Amino acid sequence: MAEYSFGDGRILVRHSQSGDIATVRDIYSQPSCYANTLQQPFPSLEKWQQRIGNLPENFYSLVAEIDGEVVGHAGMEVFTNPRRKHVANLGMAVSEEFQGIGVGSALLGALLELAHNWLAVRRIELEVYTDNHAAIKLYKRHGFVIEGEAIGYAFRNGEYVDVFFMASCRDFG
Numbered sequence: 001m002a003e004y005s006f007g008d009g010r011i012l013v014r015h016s017q018s019g020d021i022a023t024v025r026d027i028y029s030q031p032s033c034y035a036n037t038l039q040q041p042f043p044s045l046e047k048w049q050q051r052i053g054n055l056p057e058n059f060y061s062l063v064a065e066i067d068g069e070v071v072g073h074a075g076m077e078v079f080t081n082p083r084r085k086h087v088a089n090l091g092m093a094v095s096e097e098f099q100g101i102g103v104g105s106a107l108l109g110a111l112l113e114l115a116h117n118w119l120a121v122r123r124i125e126l127e128v129y130t131d132n133h134a135a136i137k138l139y140k141r142h143g144f145v146i147e148g149e150a151i152g153y154a155f156r157n158g159e160y161v162d163v164f165f166m167a168s169c170r171d172f173g
Contacts, residue, residue: 009067011071011106016062020052023063024048024052025047027070036093059077062076074090076089077089088121089126090108112124121170125165126167128163130161139168143168146164146166147164150163
């Protein structure tokens with residue numbers, strides 16, 4: 001577990017547990033959360049039980065808590081291909097009620113700490129919609145850079161939308 005401060009409060013980041021699954025599903029049920037990820041509206045509890053109830057060894061699932069309430073989720077897959085074992089990909093969402101107060105930063109910081117200092121990951125990749133300005137700003141603040149753009153990457157709310165490919169790389173020298 002790791003603690004982060006915001007204003008007068010504290011954000012606790014920890015590994016997700018089976019008791020968190022329904023709350024994580026509820027977070028991804030919120031319009032801004034499914035619109036800014038590759039999730040679908042109306043996610044089923046069964047799907048989320050399968051997704052984070054029995055994680056593969058190379059997948060890490062963290063939640064952020066404020067006053068005992070789960071308010072954000074982040075997942076990171078470390079690739080298993082021998083030529084890409086130094087690379088991970090991440091995704092995250094924060095409950096609409098708690099956006100803009102440091103929850104995303106706490107989750108991202110915890111994932112970076114885990115990846116770089118404990119898992120020997122040197123490159124972390126992500127995809128972010130080009131119109132998700134708050135997320136892009138967050139990722140840049142944590143050292144991610146835009147490496148490219150994919151036009152028409154995903155179908156969202158009746159139209160195709162673009163993403164930026166972003167990455168954070170540790171020294172390869």
